[in-house]
Amino acid sequence: MEPLDTALYDRPSVTVDVVVLTLRGGCLEVLLVRRKEHPFLNYWSLPGGFIWKGESLDEAAARVLRHKAGLEAEAGRTRRPGGHPIYLEQLYTFGSPNRDPRARVISVAYYALVEQSHVREISEESGLFRLLLKDEENVAEIYDAKGKKYSLAFDHAEILAVAVRRIRGKLSYTPIGFELLPERFTLRELQAVHEAILQKKLNKASFRRKMLASGLLQPTGEFERGTGFRPAELYRFRREA
Amino acid sequence: MEPLDTALYDRPSVTVDVVVLTLRGGCLEVLLVRRKEHPFLNYWSLPGGFIWKGESLDEAAARVLRHKAGLEAEAGRTRRPGGHPIYLEQLYTFGSPNRDPRARVISVAYYALVEQSHVREISEESGLFRLLLKDEENVAEIYDAKGKKYSLAFDHAEILAVAVRRIRGKLSYTPIGFELLPERFTLRELQAVHEAILQKKLNKASFRRKMLASGLLQPTGEFERGTGFRPAELYRFRREA
DNA sequence: TAGACTTATATGCTTCTTGCAACTAAGTTT
DNA sequence: AAACTTAGTTGCAAGAAGCATATAAGTCTA
Known part of the structure; x- marks a missing residue:
């Protein structure tokens, strides 16, 4: 099984990078950490890490989430502080x-949807940044609270673009908007989540009808x-079972 | 960048496995190859291979497609023999x-949609198998032309289940059915593709209306x-540009 | 050659969904 | 009490989708 021809086969490092998305002030935001190493020293980047022995990719992502974002995880099922799965x-x-100038590194990217109050900005070395993806673009743009724009390390701006596209597509057939809200929320808040993700105004009556008809909301x-x-x-989101 | 703590960090091999899907006799079929090594000696498995130095994942998948399925590929843009992209x-x-009993192996799975006539069953060592995925199941079932059921190597039955679910989901918002048909096709053939993938009968008039209204079909x-x-x-599929 | 047969294609109707706008309801502020 | 703001409802029109039926265009058979 070991690749024999080392001149031809590559033996990359494998990392897991996690796109932690949250919603604040009607905008999608992403948790970034400041790099303390070369290359891209001091650049902002996605939290990530090498996979460990005996650990699945899901477990590695949960570990990264726990250690770098302060979000509790548990045996593959990552959980919010309150006990609900993330x-x-x-x-x-x-x-x-x-994609990494030093060595061959393959990154398995994950994305997490987290309620804003649960994202701890642990230190100076991590923070939430506004996330903007223009149509047709294949990289996302990153801004801090003052509107200053940043370049990200590696291909992380591309990873963010894929993440935003994925969540937009997913939202049109799955109501994952809950995941960005506290356990109890109003329909207006839920609609605001959808509008922030899809980047367009939605019709109030239609939105209410559809959501209530889905049977997923419990008054x-x-x-x-x-x-x-x-x-x-x-x-609240109707959790089956 | 090299992981330092070799007792903790894992340094896996990375392979690319390709799910080559085609349609024959109204059923989804998948191209499998017979293993010539342990473990799972003589089991059927997905065509795959280790990634090479200097090669992207997409390129590795295209190479596997070319070498193991006889499908021409070209600089990331895999092409059918006729010249159209796969x-x-x-x-x-x-x-x-x-997932591999010998060593840590991470597999990046791809899927390809190929017109049946272009899939070459190169030898005794490769063949097309009927693919069946039951609702709620997380592994797909594999049958040969005589209806005999097979077990697959590694976790390949799970990979197939994910592939079938993905293509089903995708079909509901993107008309990828074309990819399984020759360049020119009838609406009945296109409907048969959708029915085979979604595993349900569709209404003829509605299907025609929707397809023709989409503007993607050129008479x-x-x-x-x-x-x-x-x-x-x-x-024919309306290729823009 | 006429008529049976089979499939392609079109059309009318009903039902369901979605968008839009107006309306009522329930609070706070002045 | 009246003005204001947001919550929530309702009616209507436009569009999409399911269903049944009608017509069209070929082949096959008597």
Whole structure:
């Protein structure tokens, strides 16, 4: 099984990089960490790490999530602090021969959807950045709170572009918007999530009808408080079983 | 960049496996090759191979397609013998620590959609097998022409299950059915492709309306010949540019 | 050659979904 | 009490999809 012809076969390192997405102020944001090594010293990059022995790719991604994003994980099933599973899914594998200038590194990218309050900005060395993907572009753009634009390490801007495209496509046939919200949320908040991801206004009545008809929302009978004006009912995602 | 702690970090081999799908007799079929090595000696398996130095994952998949399936490829753009590109797309990466009993092997799986007449059954060592995926199952079943069922090497039955699910999902929002047909085809043939993939009957009038309204079909003005009964018009996929 | 047969293609109708706009409801602020 | 803002509902029109039927264009058979 060991490749015999070492002049021909490549023996790459394999890393897992995780795109941690969250929503803040009506915008998609991504968690980045500052590199402390060459190349791309001091550049912002996706949290990631080499896979370990005896560990599956899913487990490696959960570990990265736990160690670099402070999100608890548990035997393949990553969990939010509150105990609910975090949405974590394999995205795509990037393997251009020169994506890392030092050596052959193949990166299995994952993406996670996390409620904003659960993303800990652990230190100066990690932070949330606004994420923008223009149509037809194959790299995403990254901005800090002041609107300053950053270049990312390696091909991470491409990875982000793939992530945003994936979540947009997925949203049109699966209601993963929940994953970015707290356990209880209003329909307006859910609609705002969809609008932020899809980058377009949605019709309120249609959105409500579709969501309620899907049977995935469970009304709690409780309402927002202190909003000024009429409070909206709180729903939760109907977890089967 | 080299992982330092060799007791902890893993340095796997990386292979590319390609799920070559085609359609024959109204059924999805997959190209398998017979293994000539341990483990799983003489088992049927997906065509695959180690990645080479200087080669991207896409290029590795195209090379596997060329060498193991006799399908011409060219600089990342794999092409049918006739000159049209073959549909080839990355599927998913499989990396359970013990999926290969000998060593850590991570497999980046691709899938290709190929017109039946272009799949060469090169020798005794390769063949097309009927592919069946039951709802809720996470492994696909494999049958030969006589209806005999086979077990596959490694986790290849799981890879096939993921491939079938992916193509089913994709078909509902992208008309990739073309890729399994010759350049010119009738609407009945196209509908048969969709029905074979989705495993359900479709309404003829609705299917025609939707396909023609999509603007992706170009009528050729020519018709089938020698079919007995009324010949249907031949269409081709509208290639932009 | 007429008529039976089979499949291609078109059309009308119903049902369901979606977008749009107006309406009512329930709070807060002045 | 009236103005204001957002929540939530309802009616209608446009479009998509399922279903049945009608017509068209060939071959086959008597």
